[in-house]
Amino acid sequence: MACCVQPTAWRLAWPLMELEFDQFDTRKYPILPARDGYREWESTYEQTVLDEMDLDLLGRLTTVPWGEARQAIDLGCGTGRTGAWLKRSGVSEIDGIDITPEMLEHAQAKGIYRTLTIGNVAETGMGDASYDLAIASLVDEHLADIAPLYSEASRVMRSGGHFVIVGFHPYFIMATGMPTHFHRESGEPVAIETHVHLFSDHFAAASHAGLTLIEMDENVIDDDWIAKKPHWEKHRGRLISFVFVWRKTRG
Numbered sequence: 087m088a089c090c091v092q093p094t095a096w097r098l099a100w101p102l103m104e105l106e107f108d109q110f111d112t113r114k115y116p117i118l119p120a121r122d123g124y125r126e127w128e129s130t131y132e133q134t135v136l137d138e139m140d141l142d143l144l145g146r147l148t149t150v151p152w153g154e155a156r157q158a159i160d161l162g163c164g165t166g167r168t169g170a171w172l173k174r175s176g177v178s179e180i181d182g183i184d185i186t187p188e189m190l191e192h193a194q195a196k197g198i199y200r201t202l203t204i205g206n207v208a209e210t211g212m213g214d215a216s217y218d219l220a221i222a223s224l225v226d227e228h229l230a231d232i233a234p235l236y237s238e239a240s241r242v243m244r245s246g247g248h249f250v251i252v253g254f255h256p257y258f259i260m261a262t263g264m265p266t267h268f269h270r271e272s273g274e275p276v277a278i279e280t281h282v283h284l285f286s287d288h289f290a291a292a293s294h295a296g297l298t299l300i301e302m303d304e305n306v307i308d309d310d311w312i313a314k315k316p317h318w319e320k321h322r323g324r325l326i327s328f329v330f331v332w333r334k335t336r337g
């Protein structure tokens with residue numbers, strides 16, 4: 087269910103509360119750093135990530151003038167799923183950055199990005215105030231600290247620009263103990279470094295970076311999910327993903 091937020095007062099929880107994933111981990115899969123994990127997952131990634139996770143949430147947003155965004159940066163662009171959605175939605179020029187070269191090669195083949203750069207979302211090297219729109223989809227759970235992501239998104243955005251962040255819901259990670267993971271060809275499950283960031287952590291990091299929340303939404307495991315993943319019946323009704331839209335109002 088969507089809601090638009092006009093904050094009248096807020097409390098800054100700083101520094102952020104960093105919860106260790108280990109205490110929730112029920113799977114005990116071997117854990118790889120993001121770059122190693124996505125290098126292996128790249129060839130099957132797009133067949134395994136459901137649009138219900140992220141693209142459906144983007145499609146429901148009402149506050150982002152996608153067609154007016156001249157320049158956008160796709161932070162953790164991966165294989166270009168997010169960029170392809172942005173292009174279809176009218177965004178003119180999109181730069182992508184990602185830490186995994188193999189994911190970027192996949193994105194390159196889509197032919198939709200103005201530039202693609204191997205790099206860290208926390209330190210993109212892009213100029214100040216270069217973009218109308220920044221987006222980070224399904225990336226934040228791989229970052230030990232989300233504050234640098236918010237600071238960097240804010241730095242590279244023009245005043246009044248929007249930062250859209252879509253994520254794996256902390257509730258789902260905590261309730262199920264399931265990390266982001268994939269299966270090797272052999273069938274072996276492998277986790278990718280996963281961190282839990284509470285909504286209060288997002289709010290504190292964004293506020294610190296001069297960003298104001300203007301919209302949020304969440305997805306639960308529903309009939310559409312279960313039609314595609316019948317063995318997830320046990321997760322029915324659980325929150326699986328979220329989206330926040332922040333506007334740059336300071337700095």
Ligand SMILES: C[S@@+](CC[C@H](N)C(=O)[O-])C[C@H]1O[C@@H](n2cnc3c(N)ncnc32)[C@H](O)[C@@H]1O
Nearest residue numbers: 120124162163164167184185186206207223224
């Ligand atoms: C789940 S994929 C998301 C890709 C794309 N945004 C999508 O929604 O399909 C996560 C991506 O984040 C990238 N990533 C993880 N940590 C990163 C970091 N610190 N800097 C840049 N990219 C990172 C990974 O390489 C991977 O391509």
